[in-house]
Amino acid sequence: MSAETPTPQDSGLPPPPAPNKTSSLASGSYPDESFRPTILHLGDDIRWNHRLYVELTKKFKVERTYSIGREDFKQALKDRRWGDFVGIYRPFWNTGGEMGNWDKELIDLLPKSCKIYASAGAGFDWVDTRALAQHGTIYCNSASACTESVADAAIVLILSCYRAIAWSFLAAQSCDTEQFQDANQNIAAVTHNPNGTVLGIVGLGRIGMRIAEKATRAFEMKIVYHDVVRMEEREEQIGAGWCATLDELLQTSDCVLLATPFNGEVLLSTPQFAKFKPGARLVNIARGKLVDEDALSQALDDGVISAAGLDVHANEPNVNPKLVKKKNVMALSHTAGASVESHIGFERLGMENLLGWLEKGESGVVSPVNLQWLKRD
CATH class of the missing domain: 3.40.50.720 (NAD(P)-binding Rossmann-like Domain)
Known part of the structure; x- marks a missing residue:
């Protein structure tokens, strides 16, 4: 299923509000119901949970990175290619991670509007969850799915x-x-x-x-x-x-x-x-x-x-x-959690975290791992 969604201009919707209005998104709400906040979808297309993804695209404007290396990703963030996105979605552990470890160098380039990162997999040794929390970003894993x-x-x-x-x-x-x-x-x-x-x-x-x-x-x-x-x-x-x-x-x-x-x-x-x-x-x-x-x-x-x-x-x-x-x-080859059922769950749980955050803010996320360090506005 294609993840492309129409831009506000293509759909006849009004343009997004000015960047200073995005702070209200941290509570899971936004001032203009016709405005869809932006999320980054890292890596490959959705494979299983297509109906839920349609719901996601109705609530968010989805930007795609596909396969992008670290230096290109860093430059894109510096250039604000995706604007003030509010969340990141990585549905699979074997794609969407081409930019390498999510350390402070990378996290510091994220816009302040980025409040949630929902990713596949149980482990998170590749991401500095404390640095994300200090940036004001909730990190959600998908351990329950595998x-x-x-x-x-x-x-x-x-x-x-x-x-x-x-x-x-x-x-x-x-x-x-x-x-x-x-x-x-x-x-x-x-x-x-x-x-x-x-x-x-x-x-x-x-x-x-x-x-x-x-x-x-x-x-x-x-x-x-x-x-x-x-x-x-x-x-x-x-x-x-x-x-x-x-x-x-x-x-x-x-x-x-x-x-x-x-x-x-x-x-x-x-x-x-x-x-x-x-x-x-x-x-x-x-x-x-x-x-x-x-x-x-x-x-x-x-x-x-x-x-x-x-x-x-x-x-x-x-x-x-x-x-x-x-x-x-x-x-084994780090395949303990590798099954179709796990991957279906990774896809679904990431979207549920994003949709829950949009509806209820911090209380709506399903599987956060860094709330104890979260810097709140």
Whole structure:
């Protein structure tokens, strides 16, 4: 579906009000009902939620960037090519990000009228959400749209760590009889069922909670968790134990799962791996930079950690060959959240955030992540 919409001049509508009137848009309202505030649609065309997109184009004037590199994008902002746009919409994680990381350099070029950025995906390590907030812009992610897909992939990785699925798979795929026989004859001596073991989840947010639900129902695993805040209601729902410190969780868990945002610091390195239960496992479906990969490789070689399941990597799209070539490591290509259902949800949730903001302002956004720092006019 084309995202082009008629300009006010093409449609016979009056021209937009002067720039000094756009401040009223921060509350989700605008003075002239015939004026559609402008949003930037980054990247490719809508693929699924066409009816909702029609509604969006009725409420907003949509400008398109398509594929545009960082320097061209910066120049366009300096030239005010799109005027005083009030929002940004990025419906897909694999398109619309050609301008690179959204750091202060880029954010400072946004017009003051830009009050909301609605983007696909769960992670936001590529965008400085605090700088956006100081600019007065709410950042909204789409984590809820990919929750089911990420949780399913996490279960695959957990099971692989316990049952050496990667070793068995690669041996069979090699078509080498010696590798096949090696796996066939020796895997049973080093693998276990996950039933009744302890899954320690770092980050009991929406995704972490869903993984916990699946793990308890499918494998009857016991759940402990660590987070920046204690979530007693969720504890009761899944019978989870609270670990006040990360060290406590590491010392308690048979399998450690990372489901927490990256805040700029490595979470697990040699000192933390030394506190794992001997032979424990590690699964990471969060961000690769949370883990010191060289330290993890050494911990696997030393048997401190018996297996790892990694959807994410520290230097994507490059992967650490020392890690991924180990037969006790199951590695994916950052695809845990990749499904048609996730992408449909990314599209929809971004539009719902924009429409909700337009109707109710800050209270209308569905999935904000930086309100705690938001600079309000």
